[in-house]
Amino acid sequence: MNRREDLAAEQAALLRALLAGGEVPPGFVPDRVAGEVRALRNKRRKVVAYLAPELADRLGDRFAELFDAYAIVHPREVGTGARDDLAAFADWLVERGHLPRARRWSLGRSPGWSPLRGRRSR
Template identity: 35%
Template sequence: MTAGTGSPSDPDGVDSGSWDGTGAQVLAAARLRLAASQRELVEALVAKGPVPEGFDPLQVAAVRRGLERKRLGGIGYHFPALAGAIRANPGLMELFGSWHSANHPGEGPEPGYYADGVRLIGFLEGIGRLPGDATREVLMLRIGTSAAPDGHRIPARWAGLRRVGVDGKTWWVAGSHRRWVWLRSPRCP
């Protein structure tokens, strides 16, 4: 096997004209290098890892922000007030960016934007940064909701009195089937 010229038809600079045992080894080594490069790029885009050699850091940062916004938009489909409050507050947007890089999409017991939103609510509530605008959505989540065909969330089928805690406050909810009322609770936005 001889060293190639690095031409477009031979990008690695290796002449792979003979496909004996060494040709297959060269191909396997090239595949491993490609997989490692792709892994580095994904880490840079999703987990704010170092930018791989050969990539423009500004373009990687722009794509990273785009992926964060796409994920927030998906969460916003299920929790629009939460997503809107995060977008409106630069501090919460920065906090969402760090949460996004630490919690890769599709991880956890349930993949999907709804599960991401539930995990994000738990994270924000745990550090005391849950936006007040999202209180009603979190209450709906806590009393047990299901998605209606039009995308809105409706209470699940249950009847009776239920105590729900959100952000350190206790809310009393009475309901039956799809009708419910807030009882003796703090002001709900």
């Protein structure tokens, strides 16, 4: 391998550690990588809570714990958006009996929906 390929392999290993539960690559401090993993998971959780505050409210104190359990096993897929992540999390909750299958939690796709208002704009 040349230097460019080596660097690409090192970057891929770091991304696996940060996003998919992979081992921390040599040369990185495991505690610091773990801190970044927590920060990225927190950010992902906050985005889902922002997109579906009623889901976060419904789960209450269990929201963070349940989302983290989901996120550890389901890293974000390449090419998926936050609303896809929200829908997959809601499906995961339904499959485990934490939510009834009453609705699809995929906000923001209807025409006129505003993320600032959370409802259709006039």
